[in-house]
Amino acid sequence: MxxxxxxxxxxxxxxxxxxxxxxxxxxxxxxxxxxxxxxxxxxxxxxxxxxxxxxxxxxxxxxxxxxxxxxxxxxxxxxxxxxxxxxxxxxxxxxxxxxxxxxxxxxxxxxxxxxxxxxxxxxxxxxxxxxxxxxxxxxxxxxxxxxxxxxxxxxxxxxxxxxxxxxxxxxxxxxxxxxxxxxxxxxxxxxxxxxxxxxxxxxxxxxxxxSAEASELAKLAETTYRDTNIGLANQFARFADTVGVDITKVIEACNTQPYSHIHQPGIAVGGHCIPVYPRMYLWNDPAATVVRAAREANAAMPTYAVDLLAAAIGELDGVDVLVLGAAYRGGVKETAFSGVFPTVAELRRRGANPYVSDPMYTADELAALDLPPHRGEPVRAVVVQADHAEYRSLGAADLPGVQVVVDGRRVTDPARWPGVRRVVIGG
The missing domain is CATH 3.40.50.720 (NAD(P)-binding Rossmann-like Domain)
Structure with a gap:
């Protein structure tokens, strides 16, 4: 053939x-x-x-x-x-x-x-x-x-x-x-x-x-389901933060029941698919209020992560902050709709001085993406945006002077951050 x-x-x-x-x-x-x-x-x-x-x-x-x-x-x-x-x-x-x-x-x-x-x-x-x-x-x-x-x-x-x-x-x-x-x-x-x-x-x-239409809808539906599920998990996480509950334990417990398949919350939903195809579905079906609400909930998470940082460290004006991860997900050299962009934008809006580091990108590559590369400058705070495996072994000794870590992916090891306030989304 x-x-x-x-x-x-x-x-x-x-x-x-x-x-x-x-x-x-x-x-x-x-x-x-x-x-x-x-x-x-x-x-x-x-x-x-x-x-x-x-x-x-x-x-x-x-x-x-x-x-x-x-x-x-x-x-x-x-x-x-x-x-x-x-x-x-x-x-x-x-x-x-x-x-x-x-x-x-x-x-x-x-x-x-x-x-x-x-x-x-x-x-x-x-x-x-x-x-x-x-x-x-x-x-x-x-x-x-x-x-x-x-x-x-x-x-x-x-x-x-x-x-x-x-x-x-x-x-x-x-x-x-x-x-x-x-x-x-x-x-x-x-x-x-x-x-x-x-x-x-x-x-x-x-x-x-x-039919072609059924096949087209199947792709939009399976991806929109994931975005909607994550949006629900993110709303659960934000509520859990207000009542002092660890949402990961709650989700783990819920998912032992065979009809529950709750995804994990996080700082952002990125990539070519999950943040994009729900919008495409809404173009077909603008009355889909559940889909729209989930997309809005997920799009708000980078700002929420910065809210958590501000609550932990105080006023962000003039604070040097390192954002870990330019990629939209760990292990992939791709920034399509990555949460790094709204996170950096929100930090800048609040007067902070953001830097970005990613093990898959050089400083020049980050600068070409309009992301200020971290070249070893001391920072007071860290925001984990991507779940790169390298961040599991990262700790306070690697970034002396850090006071707060907001881990948006629950990838860091709390034992490696003695004396540093570590904050995760959803408790």
């Missing part, structure tokens, strides 16, 4: 490598000449994805994976096209389809009869049928469901562990018609492997959800 993967980013490139690893001939299309050159050289253009370096080199050496900037030409030679172009939303959740529109027009120009097109980028419900299908039809002169096949199949993986997640979770597919769905299911069954273990879903494999 000949496959074209459009966009060789942190999801698209591992997908291309996965497909090539199953013996299929894959062409990756990307607008970046740098990315294309690196991929053709067998070099990973970004760090942090487990096993990608080795698998990429093997695929390129075997002649099963090449890259190009000519999307139309790559599509014209392919049986299946998988689209993983980023879709951005603004602060209100309004989608900017610009990059995806451009990619779809380029795909349409090369589309041949019998080709399967699968969109994996998370989309508002209805986009595959009402936006991409007409655009592909207009640009190709072909009819969806008759001349070519069209499905939506959301990615359900986390960066850093894409290959493991591809095996672990069922692959969801929804077609614009039954013929498209059948082609989509057959394709993913041919390019993916699935783990079979008792703790995994009983029907691991490829699931036909019945």
């Amino acid at each position: 000949k496959v074209c993967v459009v966009a060789l980013g942190k999801i698209g490139l591992p997908l291309a490598v996965q497909f090539a690893g199953k013996g299929h001939h894959v062409v990756g299309a990307d607008v970046s000449e740098r990315v294309v050159q690196l991929v053709n050289d067998g070099t990973v253009p970004f760090p942090g994805e487990a096993d990608l370096d080795v698998k990429l080199k093997e695929a390129v050496a075997a002649g099963l994976l090449t890259a190009t900037t000519d999307t139309t030409a790559a599509v014209a030679e392919s049986d299946t096209v998988v689209v993983v172009v980023p879709l951005f939303v603004d602060g209100e959740g309004v989608p900017d389809f610009g990059w995806m529109d451009d990619a779809t027009r380029a795909i349409a120009a090369g589309l041949r009869p019998g080709t399967l097109v699968s969109y994996e980028t998370t989309l508002p419900v209805g986009t595959t049928r009402t936006r991409w299908a007409p655009m592909l039809e207009q640009g190709s002169g072909l009819t969806a469901g008759t001349d070519f096949f069209l499905v939506f199949s959301p990615e359900r993986v986390l960066t850093g562990r894409v290959f493991a997640d591809l095996r672990r979770y069922p692959k969801l597919v929804g077609g614009v018609d039954e013929a498209s769905a059948r082609r989509g299911v057959a394709f993913y069954e041919a390019v993916l492997d699935f783990d079979e273990r008792p703790d995994l879903p009983r029907r691991n494999g490829v699931w036909d959800l019945g």
Whole structure:
């Protein structure tokens, strides 16, 4: 089978490598000449994805994976096209389809009869049928469901562990018609492997959800659920702070009951998915008051963490504060919607002098993100924003003069902070 993967980013490139690893001939299309050159050289253009370096080199050496900037030409030679172009939303959740529109027009120009097109980028419900299908039809002169096949199949993986997640979770597919769905299911069954273990879903494999809209909603729903659950946990934590209760013990107790699955509270919800897709859902369903309230609750947590710091140390004007962690989560070099930005902004608003440190970023990289790098300056307070493993062994001896630590992720060891007031969210 000949496959074209459009966009060789942190999801698209591992997908291309996965497909090539199953013996299929894959062409990756990307607008970046740098990315294309690196991929053709067998070099990973970004760090942090487990096993990608080795698998990429093997695929390129075997002649099963090449890259190009000519999307139309790559599509014209392919049986299946998988689209993983980023879709951005603004602060209100309004989608900017610009990059995806451009990619779809380029795909349409090369589309041949019998080709399967699968969109994996998370989309508002209805986009595959009402936006991409007409655009592909207009640009190709072909009819969806008759001349070519069209499905939506959301990615359900986390960066850093894409290959493991591809095996672990069922692959969801929804077609614009039954013929498209059948082609989509057959394709993913041919390019993916699935783990079979008792703790995994009983029907691991490829699931036909019945329509593109159902598949689109499934991705938005599972991510919005996580944001809403975290929002509830954060509200529990804030209440626990007022009554002197340790919320982690409460959550642990609640979750021994099989119908309770409360997530953990924290200083921020970051990344490309959890803070973004609830906004996208609200764009479809503005009456979803529960979703909106949870998003607002989570967005307020960086300010709440600074409130806790002010309550512990007093007036923040002129206070030097070190924020630990620029990344949105531990072990990942990525700052998309990271809590570091609102945390630093709130510290500045209150007159504090914030610094930022992260084991995955150099001082120059932090400065390029408009984050003031910590270069060893003495500080009076610390705010832990990311749960990097390195922070578990950090202590007062490493930061002499620190009086207060606000641990927004419960990652620090209290025994390592003698004489320092350590504050956690939710007791």
